[in-house]
Amino acid sequence: MKLSIRKINAIFQLKIQSIFTNMSVMVAPILAIGFVLIMKLSMPKMVATGAFLLGFGVLFNAIMGGIMMGSYPLAEEKEKNTLRVLMTSSVNGAEFIIGSILPSILIIFIINIILVPVAGIPINKIEWPIYLIYTTLSGLISILIGYIVGIYSKNQMQAGNLSMPILLIFTMTPMFQMINKTVAHIASFTYSGTIIDFINDMLLKGYSLNFKNIAILSVWTIAGIVFFIYAYTKHGLDSE
Amino acid sequence: MTQPDIITVEHISKYFKNQDALKDLSFSIKSGEIFGLLGPSGAGKTTTIKILTGQLKQTNGSASVLGVPIEEINESIYEQIGIVSHNSGLYDKLSVYKNLEIFTRILNVPKARINKILKQVGLLSDRKKIAGKLSQGMRQRLILARAVLHQPKVLFLDEPTSGLDPSTQIEIHRLIMELRDNGTAVFLTTHNMEEADKLCDHLALLNDGKIVETGTPRDIRLRHNKKKQYKVLLKNNQELTLTQSEETTQKINWWMTSNELVTIHSCEPTLETVFIEVTGRKLI
């Protein structure tokens, strides 16, 4: 499949414009910052530790946000019959996906940085390269999950119904981890669990590179790409 | 002067799971020509357009668009064709201008073209309006503007005036004829026989997936003008329908000479009556 930078850029600009007109894209990142602020100001310091706040913020932003940014706009393009128009105006699937993923990743990336001071964490406490790579990867995995949901949805309502349970499972991982040891163990193999473990290790233990985390995130990233490509080649972006 | 064929269709058939949607269609379209596929709903018009634009695969037969066999159509052909269909959507939250701006980027068209085409479709003063707030007629004109933004060699129009008020229909007809006069090949589907008669240089009547009649609108009408008849109105308010004969010629001659004749019309069939005669069913 040929890729045209011009067409990717056209989709990129379209998606940037849509961000300001479609709140479903920005709702999770804005909530992430808002909730972290509110919790920091209202909860006792013992509970609302830096690790807790940052973990919560990243789950909201990268995971909930990523899934919503992947699923809703794709479903909207199908519902409004604009995806078909793009495809019959010489944009191919890969150009559409790359052009649409970039703005979402960019937002997730920037908000993940902003969340650090918002959670009241000193900047030198963060291992920045690893933090940014891990949280951006988790954003990418979430966006791919969102696209898979979008591929199987005909409209925004369906996308909402399909993504809600997935979104809840991954954003509530830390709560599952509190249930008992077995559930906590299972949850640590999810990519959201890995992000929480990593943030806790980094801020509470002083993090050292952990093979398990790398393995889990790699497997989820690859699985995300494989399942996405499977859904895409089987159904196309706009299945009839 | 003979123009090269822009679209050729040879023995195309399409079977869906439980029905034959198209049966052995063959026709060709030249540049600067409006070709119409006239048929009632369910005849197979949209299916034909989808096959010719690479959105659906035919079951049998072959076709080519701009010299490219339709099996080999990929996204690059869309740089040379424009499509208006029932499911051509707009970005409802963006302005009229921005809706076109996106496609100037995709199709590598100079921005200056946006205002030019908006003027042509009469939307220049509405360019800042949000697309979601346009009337149906304005929407359709914007969709048409977008389809011809890149000055395509072929334009596919799937019932472009269906559901529009008469004055917008006339407006859209004017635009289509302008495009044709500039050399665009237009493939138009319609279930409106007046529209077909007025616009199309060549027509195919489609019924149940089969072409039942082809030719220029006039050829088709005259081919079915089996008993030539004339309807006359005389001064004494008498209305008569007369069949072509020696006697009729003399009568008409006499009425004209004596200035008795008020009106005279030939009674060749309309496309609608031809369609009913050939298929036994009405359009729509």
Ligand SMILES: Nc1ncnc2c1ncn2[C@@H]1O[C@H](COP(=O)(O)OP(=O)(O)O)[C@@H](O)[C@H]1O
């Ligand atoms: N995807 C499809 N699956 C099954 N049957 C279809 C499909 N698309 C169209 N048809 C059938 O093919 C016939 C022609 O449809 P269509 O081309 O949409 O007609 P028109 O555009 O002339 O109204 C109809 O009987 C319709 O029900």
Ligand SMILES: [Mg+2]
């Ligand atoms: Mg149709």
